[in-house]
Amino acid sequence: MGSDAKTPRREFLRRTGAAAAAGMAFPTIVTGRALGGTGTAAASERIRLGFIGVGNQGTNNLKDFLKLKDAEVVAVCDVDKDRLAKAAKLAEQGGRKVAALGDYRRLLDDKTIDAVVVTTPDHWHALATTDACVAGKDVYCEKPLSLTVSEGRTMVDVARDAKRIVQTGSQQRSDDKFRLACELVRSGRLGKIKQVKIHLPKVNFDGPAMPDGSPPPELDYNTWLGPAPDRPYNAKHVHYLFRFFWDYSGGQMTNFGAHHLDIAQWGLGRDDSGPVAIEARATFNKDGWFEVSETSHIVYTYDDGIKILCSQGTDGGPNVLFEGEKGSIAVSRGKISSTPDEILKEPLAKGDVHLYVSKDHHQNWLDCIKSRELPICDVAIGHRSATVCHLGNIAIRTGRKLVWDPAAETIVGDPEAAKMLSRPYRAPWRLPESPSAKAGAPARA
Structure with a gap:
């Protein structure tokens, strides 16, 4: 491989x-x-x-x-x-x-x-x-x-x-608990999956906002901006807090959503695709301390009718909850449970789905550098999981239902929303273009 x-x-x-x-x-x-x-x-x-x-x-x-x-x-x-x-x-x-x-x-x-x-x-x-x-x-x-x-x-x-x-x-x-949850789901222990619920945390912005100022002498702010638009320095837009401004990140949707929506995709066997429709509602900070949503609820619909319901900053719950005809599996960092309990008690059989095993994410990468095997969260998988996050944010920002073509990787019937799939880079920064893309044949995986 x-x-x-x-x-x-x-x-x-x-x-x-x-x-x-x-x-x-x-x-x-x-x-x-x-x-x-x-x-x-x-x-x-x-x-x-x-x-x-x-x-x-x-x-x-x-x-x-x-x-x-x-x-x-x-x-x-x-x-x-x-x-x-x-x-x-x-x-x-x-x-x-x-x-x-x-x-x-x-x-x-x-x-x-x-x-x-x-x-x-x-x-x-x-x-x-x-x-x-x-x-x-x-x-x-x-x-x-x-x-x-x-x-x-x-x-x-x-x-x-x-x-x-x-x-x-x-x-x-x-993580063995997240892997087990996905293996059980894909082995049919829950029967037909109805929906997956995702819970993301509240925005942890260090408020209130503060006025723009001059960058400190230790920070090369122009390089920190890099390909992002030229903006005045603000101490509450850099370092950890960058994630709450659209020029640099996508809030908790791309912070924790990148983790939990990744597991949902894994459990549904959708590492090479994604949803076909996205709808969202959201609230924003009334004082404008940050740009990303303060709370949100996003519904992702897949081509088989399964829905992912992603809630951020509104209530508690497990990181990922798979719900099916025969029960449910809840999994969070350090914890996994099922309803009924028997779903977890019965070991996986030889004929069940056994997913890629990695005990240490960093070591897995080092091992794959030596073997030239694909790592457990290869760039193609990471791209598809991040795409789900980005689509949620585009639905939040436009306030419209999106129709997504996972094969063509484009938003259908909404040119304004489709423009948000990319952003221009500030000169002189530019991404290298792959030879395959130049030839008109993207190296999809």
């Missing part, structure tokens, strides 16, 4: 589903470093990593990879000098030598780096990931994979053309 651009989507899913769970074999091959032409290397050689973005979740990812014997952290990069210095200090514990860079392109120029971990704000995900793929690096990119649907498709195409291993940071795919 390689990253062949010509692999059909259904074949890709078959390979990463029950067959993969039966025993993923990682053949003895050289690492990406050797593939890059720096010489022969044993399969056990440590993979040299660079980190692009090291604040918040970037620091968490750095800490996790520092614990893995297969990884060697050699470079960190951030546009905030204070965050960069802290990350370099963390990475250099134990006597390591680490490069601390302010421009990710310098990191990509280093041919001794095998792979990169992208934990930037969302509006930088596509550019950093595709540039890394073109530079011959494998990529771990945080969720949501993209800022727009168009970006996500380009990320898939470029990754396939460059034959890069790209893991989306949707780590719930590597």
Whole structure:
């Protein structure tokens, strides 16, 4: 199972589903470093990593990879000098030598780096990931994979053309409880599925709003903006709070929705497609502290009539609740339950659906870099899950029902909404275009 651009989507899913769970074999091959032409290397050689973005979740990812014997952290990069210095200090514990860079392109120029971990704000995900793929690096990119649907498709195409291993940071795919829930659903334990309920948390914006000002000296604000529109600096629009403004992210829909809607797609066997209709209602902060929805309720309808009901900021509940004719399965981080209890008590049989098994999301990516197998949340899967989130936000922003064509990846009959599937980049930034896309044959997977 390689990253062949010509692999059909259904074949890709078959390979990463029950067959993969039966025993993923990682053949003895050289690492990406050797593939890059720096010489022969044993399969056990440590993979040299660079980190692009090291604040918040970037620091968490750095800490996790520092614990893995297969990884060697050699470079960190951030546009905030204070965050960069802290990350370099963390990475250099134990006597390591680490490069601390302010421009990710310098990191990509280093041919001794095998792979990169992208934990930037969302509006930088596509550019950093595709540039890394073109530079011959494998990529771990945080969720949501993209800022727009168009970006996500380009990320898939470029990754396939460059034959890069790209893991989306949707780590719930590597959690045994979420996997079990999806296996039980796909094995028919609930009978015909009626609907899936998703609960997303409230907006955790640090209010109230504050006026624009001057960026602090430690922050290269122009580079932080990158491909986003030129806006005045505001301390409550950057770092963690970026996720509540449309130029940079999509609120809790793309924050937690990227996790939970991903599990819903997995459980429904829809990793290669998506809904056909989307309707939404939402409320917004009355004082305008942030732009994204404060509360929302979105109904996604699939071509078989199954609905996903996604509620944000309105009530409590499990992260994901699958409801069928014979009962229900509720799964959240650290907890799984069923009604009736017997659904969970009966072990999966040999003939049931057994999904791709990953015990550690970061380690799975490292293993796949060596084997060249597709990771558990491959870029194509991450793109489809992010697309569901983006469609929900477009329905929220337009206030209209959307008709979606999952095969063509376009909104039907609403040109205004369809324009929101992409956004222009601020000059001089631009996404690389894959050879397949240039030839008019997108490398779909």
